[in-house]
Amino acid sequence: MSASQGPYAGVLRDLAALMVAVSGESVTMVKRSAPEQAMKIKKSGEWEIYLEFLQLLFNLADRLSALYIPLKDQPVFMDGLEDAVTQQLKNVLAPALGPDTDEMEVVLAIGQTVAQSRQRYERFKFMATEESKQKDEYFKAFGEEIAHLMGAQGSGMVISAATLCGSAVIPAMKSLFESATAGTAQGQATTAAQAAPAPEGKTGNEIKLISVMSTIQGEEIETRWGLHPRFRQDLTPDQAQELNKLMNRVAEILGTRYASVAFSPEWTAWHHQGGTA
Structure with a gap:
């Protein structure tokens, strides 16, 4: 019996949905952190960045599975995860792929991604659920690779955004594994729905790890950010402190950019036109 049909079928499905969604949302996040470079990136470049995030997530899933899946079952489990991610990605890309598209391209891309994930990240020795110098170096190397692919x-903004996206998924993965090993099938479905709704038509636009909002009232602009309660709940005090520091900086930068647009002549003209329409 394959892993996709055995006792791990639920967690494999939920992990695959999470990984595909987070990878897509993460591409959007890193592009926003470097808007000038983002405008120059072609679709093939976005695909490379997307697969790089998948590499990281496969590696994190492998590390976490070692804590929850029996050693004898782990190779079959990871093979099952590769199949589940491939199928999930086919479903996500189906609207964009024509009927004559060879789906083997997706299969080969994911297979190569898994192989590269092992080559690139297995050299880092650390526990995914604990903080360590090796873990910091791991995410730093990942962030630098994303920055390189972004041109x-x-x-620092791209590296920080990539690191944040990658590290923020650990609590969600951990929760899925805990639900699966506790034998709570209902918990798996609920956790997956809260952490990462399966995307339809777009790659990962449904999961919102962090939201940032700017509002304007008169001549005052307020920019604030919020974190998904499930992720906030699972952060350590050190992680929460680092996240607060980073996101306060992000909010400051975005607020400044929003102000430059909101008080520009072009915005004023557009706003008046919209108000009288």
Whole structure:
């Protein structure tokens, strides 16, 4: 019996949905962190970044599975996850792929992604659920690779955004594994629905790990951010402190950019036109 049909079928399905969704949302996040470079990236470049996020998530899933899945079952489990992600990605891309498209391209891309994930990230020795110097170096190396693919080598904003997206998924994965090993099938479905609704037509636009909002009233602009309660609940005090520091900086930058647009002549003209329409 394959893993996709055995006792791990639920967690494999939920993990695959989470990984596909987070990878897509993460591409959007890193593009926003470097808007000038994002405008120059072609679809093939976005696909490379997307697969790089999948590489990281496969590696994190492998590390976490070692804590919850019996050693004898782990190879079959990871093979099952590869199949589940491939199927999930086919479903997501189906509207964009024509009827004559060879789906083997997706199969080969995911297979290569898994192989590259092992080559690139297995050298880092750390526990995914604990903080360590090796874990910091792991995410730093990942962030630098994303910045390189973005054409923004050394960009602190891109590296921070990539690191945040990658590290924020650990609590969600951990929760899925805990629900599965506790034998709570209903818990799996609920956790998956809260953490990462399966995307339809778009790659990962449904999961919102962090939201940032700017509002304007008169000549005052307020920018604030919020974190999904499930992720906030699972953060350690050190992680929460680091996240607060990073997101306060992000909110400051976005607020400044929003202000430059909101008080521009073009915005004023558009706003008046919209108000009289």
